[in-house]
Amino acid sequence: MSGLYLHIPFCKQACSYCDFYFVTSQQYKQPFVDELIKEIRSRKDTRFAAEKVRTIYFGGGTPSLLSAGQVHQILEAISETFPLELEEVTFEMNPDDVTVDYLNDLKKTGINRASMGVQSTDPDLLNFMHRAHTSEEALQCLELLHLSKFEVFTVDLIYGNPGQTITSLERDLDIILGYNPQHVSAYSLTIEPRTRLGKQVELGRIVPPEDDTIATHYDVVEKTLRAAGILQYEVSNFARPGDEAIHNSNYWEHANYLGFGPGAHSFWWETSGRAGKRWSNEKKLRSYLNGSWNSPYAEELLELPALAEERLMLGLRTRKGISEDTLQEKYEVSFSPAQTEYLHRMEQQGKVITGNRIQLTTKGLKIADTILLDLLTI
Ligand code: SF4
Structure with missing residues (x-):
């Protein structure tokens, strides 16, 4: 879908x-x-x-x-x-x-x-x-x-x-x-x-x-x-x-989507399931009207590690969070010991719930960007 x-x-x-x-x-x-x-x-x-x-x-x-x-x-x-x-x-x-x-x-x-x-x-x-x-x-x-x-x-x-x-x-x-x-x-x-x-x-x-x-x-x-x-x-x-x-x-869960119109972005998984392509149209109405949408203006291939990082960032900004199983099965990553230790510390402070799903609490969502930055740079 x-x-x-x-x-x-x-x-x-x-x-x-x-x-x-x-x-x-x-x-x-x-x-x-x-x-x-x-x-x-x-x-x-x-x-x-x-x-x-x-x-x-x-x-x-x-x-x-x-x-x-x-x-x-x-x-x-x-x-x-x-x-x-x-x-x-x-x-x-x-x-x-x-x-x-x-x-x-x-x-x-x-x-x-x-x-x-x-x-x-x-x-x-x-x-x-x-x-x-x-x-x-x-x-x-x-x-x-x-x-x-x-x-x-x-x-x-x-x-x-x-x-x-x-x-x-x-x-x-x-x-x-x-x-x-x-x-x-x-x-x-x-x-x-x-x-x-x-x-x-x-x-x-x-x-x-x-x-x-x-x-x-x-x-x-x-x-x-x-x-x-x-x-x-x-x-x-x-x-x-x-x-x-x-x-x-759907964006937060990395579902496929197509964007139409000037500046619109698209994302589509490669058939291998091991990479995804993101591309966009040029942000210019005049060139759009001349058919610039026929070729992508900017395009990047995202391999699994980059997608995993993105999925983690998007998933943790949602109340539903992200499951460790999804990270392992779809993105082939799991948390390092330092990341696990950090998440438990945040749990003790009432900012994170751990378990099969990692979720931020209301208190955690308030500082979601800080938690994500810490988690990705630890
Ligand atoms: S300039 Fe247009 S797109 Fe931007 S916030 Fe105002 S109405 Fe929305």
Whole structure:
């Protein structure tokens, strides 16, 4: 079973923190859809179309800048190219694009999971992040999603913003929970060097929050969502039991996936099962429209040791963790005595659970990156 990712590279304006690939001109939307369909169809009758597709994910950029008709065309090309056994079709959207009719039309195309980039409901923070939507649009959209027929909707939230107070974060969580989402993705704001925010920080115009402040925000998010029955299953992802995202879990478990669109990544195991290939398209709409997707822009072959390290890093960021059997059978690695000793030490501190599966506790997930770094460099 595999997954498909579609990168829709259009945005109304550049959010100050964002380093995803996007363009703000809307001029080439239909030519892009036509080219995307060509890229999808190019996989027909290849080994990539031999596995049943279980998940489809429309990400970006802003997929909700496409019309429901264009989404339908894309899904039709997919169904004519791949055998499908779909469990989840996710569509990212921004609050300022959503109307009742649009949601209804998307539902008819086969989308069953709506992902809403709310980020905050605080007007000052939305302004600071240079989001295209207003606080009112965020609330209106949450109301529409709450009343919609989507089986699952998920809300994206950002914490750790410079100037964000605990009160403001609590208010965001209260408002979001009022609409009863099944899933929440909460990300700590990352300051990327090539973004407007990164430049402002570099020039000393904005001071990022202290690590302690971010840790307190993380605690508030985790505790508030847990009290509402929305449980952490990965460092940044929370869901009601049974509503965890399948598509992202596939990435964490090294399932095969294909990415389409400019900048999209793909991963596929070699038939030997002893290596995997990762490749990506060039991040440039103009060359994409000229067919650059025909040859991979960047490609690397990952042997088992590199894949094992990656699987460990991804697996330990999830509540489910990773089993030692999987590491041995699929990746032919086991923990060294020093790593085992380290894990037991972390267990005594209440950060790790050992046994057949190695899992991080809530306390451990909070410092997952430190634990992983220690474990891989010990
Ligand atoms: S809408 Fe999303 S992809 Fe577009 S600039 Fe903002 S954060 Fe980035």
